[in-house]
Amino acid sequence: MNERLPDPRLAADDGGSEQPFIDHLIELRDRLLRMVVAIVIVFLGLFPFANTLYTWIAAPIRAQLPEGATMIATQVASPFLTPFKLALVVAVFIAMPYILYQLWAFIAPGLYRHEKRLAVPLLASSIVLFYLGMVFAYFVVFPLVFGFFTSVTPEGVQQMPDIAFYLEFILKLFFAFGIAFEIPIATILLVAAGITTPAALENKRPYVIVGVFIAGMLLTPPDVISQTLLAIPMWLLYELGILFSRFFQKDAGARAQSDDDSPGDDDPPTGSHRPKSPKPPAGPGAAEIAVGHEIDSSDINDPERFRPLTDDEMEAELDAIEAEDLHPHQSGARVDASGSSAMPTAATDTLLYQANQHRAEGNLNAARHLLYRVLEDGTADQRRVARNILSDLDS
Incomplete structure (x- = not known):
């Protein structure tokens, strides 16, 4: 024994x-x-x-x-x-x-x-x-x-x-x-x-x-x-x-x-794993990389791909988002510039509106999380607004 x-x-x-x-x-x-x-x-x-x-x-x-x-x-x-x-x-x-x-x-x-x-x-x-x-x-x-x-x-x-x-x-x-x-x-x-x-x-x-x-x-x-x-x-x-x-x-x-999302010199021990939030992008183009889009450096540097909005344009876009959020029955699924069907406009516009509210309240991590979802499923206009907000958060 x-x-x-x-x-x-x-x-x-x-x-x-x-x-x-x-x-x-x-x-x-x-x-x-x-x-x-x-x-x-x-x-x-x-x-x-x-x-x-x-x-x-x-x-x-x-x-x-x-x-x-x-x-x-x-x-x-x-x-x-x-x-x-x-x-x-x-x-x-x-x-x-x-x-x-x-x-x-x-x-x-x-x-x-x-x-x-x-x-x-x-x-x-x-x-x-x-x-x-x-x-x-x-x-x-x-x-x-x-x-x-x-x-x-x-x-x-x-x-x-x-x-x-x-x-x-x-x-x-x-x-x-x-x-x-x-x-x-x-x-x-x-x-x-x-x-x-x-x-x-x-x-x-x-x-x-x-x-x-x-x-x-x-x-x-x-x-x-x-x-x-x-x-x-x-x-x-x-x-x-x-x-x-x-x-x-x-x-x-x-x-x-x-x-903030990389462990320190001592990695977290077994049994104490914690979910990691996606690392914020270094720039507007890199935001799509963070959510899984495959694009090369030439696309990122293409001036036609991203143009920063002025303050007036940003306010106009956000007002339109708020209006669509209040009247979702007037919005349906629309097709972006690439011809692929995207998430229903009202749902994505609601994400943009909520992300902007989080940004105003100082809750930057929650705002980035919603903006990444817009970059995945939104239309071309919605992604353009999301990239502008991300660029403002990163500046």
């Missing part, structure tokens, strides 16, 4: 679909173990200084306490467990870059080169912004909040904060401000993914202002000071995200045309 079991990595070539998924789970388990080991190592280095860490983290409130007042421990194990918990949380914060690196190493092989170029700076900036949010909370928010609480203490009440409740309070604020400082990253990702546009984000500004104050009310203690100190930076960071997202939207077309 010494039969040797087959190597799981070799069994993946047998056509089974489970094996690659198991390999991914094994890799994920290994990387999670590395994260845990990193946290434990940092924690072991910090634990001897746990009491010193707590003294430093409690400095903002101790500076605001009345003379002679001290912090107290109302539970038997608090003097040990509270610094222990603080050392563990600080270990997680310090190990966060390594933790995020392990997550990045797990998903990076399945990304294309342009996605890696976008993800690396956003990942690094998200770490920096999270730390900046914590620094802002410690040096700006804590003194103001604790000073306000001390000033409104009723007469005859001795303020002696409990060390466990204080740690829970400041960790909530650290997390709230760290997440709030990620707003520019979230805004840039939404625009870069084509989910929204900077103009649409600007139109939602009034709702965002109300929303950040509601978020400040939910994430911070029930006082106006901390709520305002969180809401105003969130709003300003939202505006900063809109500003930087304009550059990402402007460069999205150039990145997509360079090498």
